Amino acid sequence: MAAAKRRRRNQNNRAGKTCISMILVVFVAVMTIQIVRVYQKDQEYARKQEQLEAQLEEETARAEELSEYEAYTQSQEYIEDIAKSKLGLAYDNEIIFKEE
Numbered sequence: 001m002a003a004a005k006r007r008r009r010n011q012n013n014r015a016g017k018t019c020i021s022m023i024l025v026v027f028v029a030v031m032t033i034q035i036v037r038v039y040q041k042d043q044e045y046a047r048k049q050e051q052l053e054a055q056l057e058e059e060t061a062r063a064e065e066l067s068e069y070e071a072y073t074q075s076q077e078y079i080e081d082i083a084k085s086k087l088g089l090a091y092d093n094e095i096i097f098k099e100e
Contacts, residue, residue, distance in 0.1 A: 072078050083089040
């Protein structure tokens with residue numbers, strides 16, 4: 001009778017160990033899949049960050065160009081250029097040559 005109890009206990013132990021091993025394998029597989037997904041998202045976010053940083057640099061350069069153009073439009077040189085090109089004005093002592 002003791003031998004039968006031992007056999008039953010050993011069979012229960014094997015079944016328990018097998019069940020725990022299967023659960024562990026499934027857990028490791030799920031965790032591996034999740035790690036891969038997180039890594040892919042991290043790579044995607046890194047690429048997006050690089051794109052946004054490049055866009056920020058472009059916009060900063062554009063803002064600088066616009067501020068320089070704004071300063072130019074408020075200068076005397078700009079006013080003279082517009083007066084000459086659009087209005088045809090000239091200084092009194094300035095000689096203008098026209099092509100035939």
